[in-house]
Amino acid sequence: MAPPKHIAIVGGGTAGWMTANLLRHRWARLGVDVTLIESADIGTIGVGEGSTPFLRHFFRTLGIEERDWMPACDATFKSSIRFPGWSTVAGYESYVHPFFSEADRELGNLFFTNACLRRRGQAADANPRDFFLAAELARQRRAPLGTDYAYHFDAGKLGAFLRTHAVGLGVRHIVDTVARVELRENGDIAAVHMKSGARVDADLFVDCSGFKGLLITETLGEPFLSYRDNLFNDRAIAIPTPLVDGEDIPCETVSTALRHGWAWQIPLTTRYGNGYVYSSDFVSDDEAERELREQVGAAAEGATARRLRMRVGCVKQHWRQNCVAIGLAQGFIEPLEATALMLIQLSVEQFIAAMEGGEFERRQQDAFNRRVSEMFEGVRDYVVAHYQLNTRRDTDYWRANRANKNISDRLASLLDVWDRGGDFEAELERHGAKLMYLRPSWYCLFAGMGRFPAELRAAPQAVTAAVARQSLANMARAFRSHHRCLMGE
Ligand SMILES: Cc1cc2nc3c(=O)[nH]c(=O)nc-3n(C[C@H](O)[C@H](O)[C@H](O)COP(=O)(O)OP(=O)(O)OC[C@H]3O[C@@H](n4cnc5c(N)ncnc54)[C@H](O)[C@@H]3O)c2cc1C
Missing domain, CATH: 3.30.70 (Alpha-Beta Plaits)
Structure with a gap:
């Protein structure tokens, strides 16, 4: 496979513009041309307003400052996600998935200890909302600057901002609709033909055309692996x-x-x-x-x-022939943990690494496909765990989710070790990077849902939630008001 000299991206949603920025930023010095084609007739999905902390790295890579993009996209800071109503366990009716930071080291360790005590039948407080700074910042509405935070933003405005930036980097922008795709004898894509009659050829095509997967699925016929058995929401x-x-x-x-x-x-x-x-x-x-x-x-x-x-699942191979699928075209996991833009960013970064490290060999393509599939499966398992752990009894929906046996062996094993009071740390380590989510996230989810034995004995040494909360309240007071920070006061 020869290195690409000209890359054509089909699709001008967030995926298309994030990809265009990253590829052009990285490879302009190698003389790689990037063209992005978007249709005026087919809209973007227009939702997707929350991120993970990875988006900070995206802007940092491109050298874009918060003061430049945040006001243009109506953006706010995001310290955490709160989940009311998922659990009915007393004291655990609403839990928080915080973004973690250095400041959490001490109370965070106490939380892990308490969660382990409780898992083994001792009455220690173990709701993450009482132990992590992000939860307190959210309660006091203070800007999480200085911690590992994420963002909320207007999806349409983010797309427009990224478009302007990409065009500034030299990305060629064509507004037209792809009507037909021309293939080479070896199965590669040779060119796309537009409604206007224009033809755009390229060495490499990136499919960012949204759920339908115009190039990867409709043209190349790459199978789509549905997660419908794991995740019911559509x-x-x-x-x-x-x-x-x-x-x-x-x-x-x-x-x-x-x-x-x-x-x-x-x-x-x-x-x-x-x-x-x-x-x-x-x-x-x-x-x-x-x-x-x-x-x-x-x-x-x-x-x-x-x-x-929503089409939930992902294509079997994200990179096939001379086509890489990114964004909704490659797959989607329902937005419970706001992971789609993170998967876009990580997929493009993996692609760049594969291209640069692999002398453009087939071997690199296989490794890329394996890693991206692992990322999707890792995120899927974490999202599925929310449904497995729910304790609601009010509708068939929640009962069916809890009873669903279509879960990965990995998730089944994590649940089993947690419930048995086994070595959860070792179990997390055994799966390593394939989990996507780190130790604190798994603890927060299992403990936050109140997945503990019903019968508890006293745990004399455990730190109480009240003591932890007081300490958090004091720490949080050193942070600025979120509102004033956004208003530039
Ligand atoms: C309900 C919901 C909530 C979500 N919430 C979040 C969230 O909180 N956080 C998060 O990270 N993500 C979220 N997402 C996902 C996020 O919205 C998408 O991952 C992201 O917007 C990227 O979409 P896209 O660019 O792949 O596709 P789209 O936005 O659908 O863009 C497709 C593009 O392809 C173009 N196109 C299509 N066909 C043609 C053609 N024939 N010729 C030329 N151009 C064509 C269209 O014009 C358009 O520009 C959510 C998604 C849904 C459905």
Whole structure:
């Protein structure tokens, strides 16, 4: 395989523009040309408002400062995700998945100790919201600057910002619709033909065309591995609402369990993004919209709802022939942990590393495909674990999720070791990087859902939640108000 001199990206959603920026930034000095084609007739998905901390590395790589992109995208800081209503265990009805930082070392270790005590039947406090700084910053609405934070943003505005930046780097931008794909005899893509009659050829094509996978699936016929057996949700409804007058802007995502899925609430500087992710096997679209409107309350009155379908799973090979799929075209895991942009970024970074390290051999392509599939499976398992651990009894949806036996051997083994009071640390280590999520995230999820024995004995040495909370409250007071920080005060 020869190194690419000209790369054509089909699709101008977040995936297309993130990819264009990263490839052009990295390879412009090698004389690699990048063209991005997007259709004026086919819109972008227009949702995707939360990130993981990886997005900070993305902007840092490109040398873009927060003060330049955040105001342009109505962005806010994100310290954590809160999950009300997933568990019914007393004291664990709402837990927090924090982003971790150095400041968590001491109380974090006490949390791990307490979680282990409780797992083995001792009455130690072990709800992560009482032990991690990010949870306290969210409670006090303080900007998590100085910790490992993430962002919320307007997806459309982020796309527009990245477009301007990419064009500034020299990416050629074509607005036209691909009508036909021309193949070479060896099965590679030779060129794409536009509705306007133009033809664009390239050495390498990146499929960022969204759920349909115009190049990777529709043209090359790469099989799609559905996660439907693992993750039931296949629909979403989104409703924006205004901010509450006089309220300080929060710095957390709230993901509340509803009757047939969960609802997100994401704060931006100009509005809230709200949405409901649910399964069409359990509820109709109309009923789901009613449920979401009820959850959002008066603010949703008169607001237009957008209904979306989700294809959950990923292609078997993310790089096939001379085509790499990135973004929704490569796959999607429902947005519970807001991982899609992270997977886009990591996939492109892996691709760059494979290209640069591999003298463009087939071996590198296989290694890339293995690693990207592992990343998807790792994220999938972490998301599936939320459903396995839920304790709701109110609907068939939650009962079926809990009873679902279609989980990976790896997740089954993690659950088993945790429940037996076995060596959870060793089990996490055994799976290593394939887990995608690190030790604190797994502890926070299992403990946060209250996955502990019902019968508990006293644990005299355990640090109580009250003591931990007091210590957090003192630490958090040193941080600036999130609202004032966003307003530049
Ligand atoms: C309900 C929901 C919530 C989500 N929440 C999050 C979140 O919180 N965090 C997160 O990271 N991600 C989230 N995502 C995922 C995120 O929205 C996407 O991963 C991201 O926007 C990238 O989308 P994309 O660019 O792959 O596809 P799209 O936005 O669908 O873009 C596809 C592009 O392809 C172009 N195109 C298609 N066909 C043609 C053609 N024939 N010719 C030319 N151009 C063509 C279109 O014009 C468009 O520009 C969410 C997704 C959903 C469904």
